[in-house]
Amino acid sequence: MRAPEQCVILVGGLGTRLGALTANMPKPLLAVAGRPFLEYLLLEAARFGFKRVLLLAGYRADQVAYYLAGSDIAERLRLQIDLLVEEKPAGTGGALWQARELLDEHFYLLNGDSWFNFNWLSLMTVEGSDRAVATLGLRPLADASRYGVVETDDGAVRRFRDRPEQAGPGDVNSGVYLVSREIVAALRPQCSLERDVLPALAEAGQLRAFRASGGFIDIGVPEDFSRAQTLLPNWRERPAAFLDRDGTLNEDRHYVHRIADFHWLPGAVEAIRLLNDAGFYVFVVTNQAGVAHGFYREEDVESLHAWIQGELRNRGAHIDDFRYCAFHPEATVEAYRGEHTWRKPGPGMLRDLITHWPVDLAGSFMAGDKDIDVAAGQAAGIASLRIGPEGLLPHVRALISRKA
Template sequence: MSQAPIRQAVVLVGGLGTRLGALTKETPKPLLPVGGRPFLHYLIEEVLRHGVQEILLLAGFRAEKLSEISALYPQVRLIVESSPLGTGGALRNAAEFLDERFFFLNGDSLFDVNLWDLASISSGATATLALRKVPDVSRYGPVALEGEVVTAFGESTGAVGEGVINGGVAVLSRDVLADFPQAEQVSIERDVYPRLASEGRMKGRAYDRPFIDIGVPDDFERSQAYIPALVRRGAVIFDRDGVINAEVNYAHRPDQIEWVPGALDAIKAVNDAGLYAFVATNQAGVAHGYYGEADVTALHDWMNAQFQARGAHIDAFAYSPYHPEGAVEAYRKLTECRKPGAGMLLKLMDAFGVDRERTIFVGDRETDMAAARAAGVEGVLFTDGDLGEALALAIARLSARG
């Protein structure tokens, strides 16, 4: 039986941040300014772009200062501990709100990994960790990994040299709470993870991706330029029909969708490379009265669920329901929102602060190429073959230029 899709992320934001001295005397560490805005805003937006529908913030120290977050991000729920409970205790305090499976993140670090790639290996594990590759594990608590199974966690082995350590991002099963000791204060890293590893109930995958922990003074200073540059990503914008799925006139139901060869691989490669993946599609069927906007949105939600189950995702979909000869008056008009106009592409790039010099639009028609030119980005014409293979070099180039 397949597992339920992950819709929730849990973020630890209750630490004292003592290593940062006076900076965190009155301010929760995740709210410290980075590049002119609170660090937590970056983290929340990174989680939300993966399609997560709810975020639980587990707060403690100066929790009242986090209350405005829910107003800015309606997907966020604040859960406050009355006294310090540790990373595991804070999770147990939120037990009644936890989904069957959820992403679990430290609120003071950013690890630029594809969350759905991590989720894709999590079946059968109580915990699945995103592991960081480091040049010398002697400074950290190393993790022993055999294939996708973590066999030891945080045990000092005297090892030196290259290895992997915990990156502060995980997929957890709610069943992990049964492994917690009875003590009020529980550290999930010290009290739970080692046991799961020793019993073969922990998985992991190593990533060679950017990481920064703002709780370390030197890295907090470095983060001021590093994080804004990191989240200014390039993008691959895909046309939909004829590029991601086979061309079917006015497709608007899941049973009409047949993936183009290599489409899922291409989207995942974009995700894994740290680029945005968008879709921009003309949907004149709405203007002609064949289906409604709700059908378009429902189909895109279904498509993203299919991608997520395979370790990939689309960050955002844009569609144009207009046509100058439409049968439905409300949609009968000529607009820049419809390709070959650049409206959809510009909207996506502006909303996400995209680096346009590292962005391409992949389409199967000259109108798509015209839209790319109008938006000031490179157009890539795809008409046949394997989409993943066709875009491999371009994705590598866009990533490398970052």
């Protein structure tokens, strides 16, 4: 199974428990630390490599349309965002049924009022997820009494239990799903995904699950909506791994710019996935003097990076952002001739990423196979690692072990 490029978000809930806050506004558009809650989900969808987002709206859908019309979020995140409005309240399953002809073969489905801080692409690594109708992200809670509890056995979802009467631990549905279009056969024009569809699929043995322990919040009650104002910005600020490309992630075959010449180094993909799972941003920063010397074009660099991202996503990993420097002091192409702050050992690429992402510098590091990589990291004020024949993976394992 190839990683889905479509992300479907349910944004039609009434939000009755929030009282006056949702009198004229759907829950996903409520402001959290200065931006609509929905925007946090869109930011995550973009960084995990999704290309298309389908919003399923109902209550106050006009406000969702107004938000999209007045925002540049789609352009900024390079997302195609479409809106489907239900004709009448149909429940979460009914909303998905109405979208049945717009669904990809596999897609991700999100609740528009909850946030789970984990590697979404991990759902693809679950054994049997390619054959399941859906794979659920589960969050273990010390007190699951506010939620229904999901019972699993050897990775399979067996049963959904109603809210327990007494406080106690349990796994709860996080609202992040990897879904097959086969789910359409279980949907009806009016139905609840949580109460009708998922329990039936569990009974039929068609659901898988992945348990993760990242930050989780559902803004459906006033207390958690208030907590989200500080928790979400804090969760988005995370350490970053700045990684060199040629010689660190792939074999350095001199001016690599074609897919045929790109060969992963042993352990590189696993290292990236471990960093994703541990909550790091993962950035690639690479000098690309081959452009300056006329061996290939910037479009070739960007095409290769898009292919790299696709290969990683298929294996449950991803790069959050890429930076490259095409300049060289002795370039044969005049437009690229000269010194540039982005060219390593300069820290320009790292500083640009730090400007554009909420990076926790204290826990961040630069890793590369050359002295210029170490120098770039030091100039940016972060720890730096020189990668030798042992490769990136043992360094990442050691770092994550210390972090734990």
